Amino acid sequence: MPISTEEFYSILASRMQASSIREILKIIQSSKVISLAGGMPDPATFPATELKMVTQKVLTENNAQALQYSSTEGLKQLREFLLDYLLPENRKETLENIIICSGSQQGLDLVGKVLLDPGDIVIVELPSYLAALNAFHSYxxxxxxxxMDDEGMKMGCLRETLNQLSKDGKKVKFIYTISNFQNPAGVTLSLVRRKELLVIAREFNLFILEDNPYEKIRFEGEAIPSIYSLDEDDRVISLGTFSKILCPGLRMAWIIGNKKIIEKIVIMKQATDLCSPILNQLIVNKYCRNYDLDKNIASNVEIYRQKKDVMLKALNKYFPAEATWTKPEGGFFVFATLPEYIDTDEMFMDSIKAEVAYVSGSPFFANGKGKNTMRLSFCYPSKEDIEEGIRRLGGVIKDRIRK
Amino acid sequence: MPISTEEFYSILASRMQASSIREILKIIQSSKVISLAGGMPDPATFPATELKMVTQKVLTENNAQALQYSSTEGLKQLREFLLDYLLPENRKETLENIIICSGSQQGLDLVGKVLLDPGDIVIVELPSYLAALNAFHSYxxxxxxxxMDDEGMKMGCLRETLNQLSKDGKKVKFIYTISNFQNPAGVTLSLVRRKELLVIAREFNLFILEDNPYEKIRFEGEAIPSIYSLDEDDRVISLGTFSKILCPGLRMAWIIGNKKIIEKIVIMKQATDLCSPILNQLIVNKYCRNYDLDKNIASNVEIYRQKKDVMLKALNKYFPAEATWTKPEGGFFVFATLPEYIDTDEMFMDSIKAEVAYVSGSPFFANGKGKNTMRLSFCYPSKEDIEEGIRRLGGVIKDRIRK
Structure with missing residues (x-):
């Protein structure tokens, strides 16, 4: 008689369900649907020729190393490159402050694993990155x-919430923020708020987890110092990734922060997967040493800027006057808000019939709200598909507008 | 004031400590010490030229796919290859029974994550693979x-222990076994015991986690059917890896088993790292399709057989009569037992002074015993180093033999 599985799942595993984005992506793969759903980079932004050349070099010059086990912390030369690339010359950080991980999703997972007991609170933005919420929930x-408003998390609300949680005897471990061109809302935390966030984190003695995948994908305006760079208490853990500035297929990312936290993350990563693939680390390291990463990013930003412009223009043309949306200064996403009586979850199958897909907003909201919102990605589809996709979607929405 | 980290760790993370193998390996890297400690494959066994060629092809023909995000389940073609390669033609399994993961360590982690609540019991062999124990403890x-005896886990003891645990109201979730050329003890579970294990697992309604990295590295004797292949209840979850038959640097492994468990593992893996690197999956798939994996394995087995013979010969020559050791029919390790009054942990620094390293046995024992045991690896060092390393180690041990 086959074994019955249900009774075996851990409590936490039995709570975890398949993500709606994922199920959507499955539907889309083999159809004519134009997808404004996924957050995949445009393959035109991958420096494929250069990556092929450095891979060939690595497998010629370092094959015994490239195919072997390696250290849990990650390739020393790549960590050195990142310290030089990301931080000012007079930095306090050393190799002990950084670990290479398999995508920033693994960073989210490992920080959750190191810091969270069941019932611990993580403060997040409304809305926030779905897969981060999942990683925290999995522990x-x-x-x-x-x-949030246009400047990011509202600090008054944050303080109020932390006071209330403290009164309720809840243990808050950290504040999770995507500081630049937030996924899904596209909002950037202002400099004033970043400083205030650090003051509040100090006051309530919390870590801050700054997830920063889109920082370099800026179309306009001036770069704002990261929360990590403003921190004087060693309380900001920073996640970065090559997925959006080089390519996601190598699954190469990093965590920088407090040495003791990194040390514990190393121990936990060892139990999780021993080490990230060294071939991938050698490829990224050689690419970064032999080519100009910033030049590659600059030409990619131009590609995404044009796509963003096409999407905003199409939204103006095809979406009803009752809808509003963000005008992102960077990143991959536009976040749209429809009249309250339209439920984007419920509208989804109609939009698939009209051959266009988006991600409905509610799963991104830790409080279950946002039923009339949606995330629209301009990163992957062609300009033609963006225009046509928004046209189709505008039609679906207009059919639901009450006169 | 810098943040104080200790109070932030999760209960489970605060229990996890750096592994002694890992600390040993750090010491060794930059010294003249001959290491009989690590379980790294011999780089001479990596088909480096072929891997370079298929990588070049993948990055020429499939670069947009190879550098992009991919599915959590893993590359369909690679999963299809594995089903064909591993299973009989009339198999019941489909693509839903298999997931690609980042090394079998990730397999251990994900099975732990899906099945274990704090306090749940995992039955393991005495001794067992340290990093598996860590993965289970991390949940x-x-x-x-x-x-164990020469035929593996003693079934009488297993039944007795399960009865006692049941009386004590303990929840046992699964039995973990490395069925072939066990790490660290080198023992292979006999066919009779495999069948008995399945009967007991059915009787007590448990899953079996069969970890099978060394199956193909057999020097002599006939292959024994895997526990997985003998299972009729869908209760065996099987872990396999390319680390020992191709190379570990790509971190490519798989989990095969019960569809519902695999489905839950997919959900948990998504929260853990989204997906394993697709470049690595495409490389392995193309290698397996274009070359003869079994032929590569056969020539590798010859390399390891010779090294094993050198180690056994050296042990006979240089170890004192008071020591005993296994004569492995396959795998990477010899497990040695010294007189009870010799503590291999305590002896370790003397052996480093004599410029030879091993792994002391006690961390492998879930019951804290095995203080007079040690694991000796013949996989990585050259034949000359194996001979010389055993000669040095024999000297260290002989100095401690009581006359």
């Missing part, structure tokens, strides 16, 4: 959302 | 060890 972390 | 699993 029993509970996510409490703070509303 | 709060408690490991209970069963003694």
């Amino acid at each position: 029993g972390g509970e996510t409490v959302g703070i509303p | 709060g699993g408690e490991t209970v060890g069963i003694p």
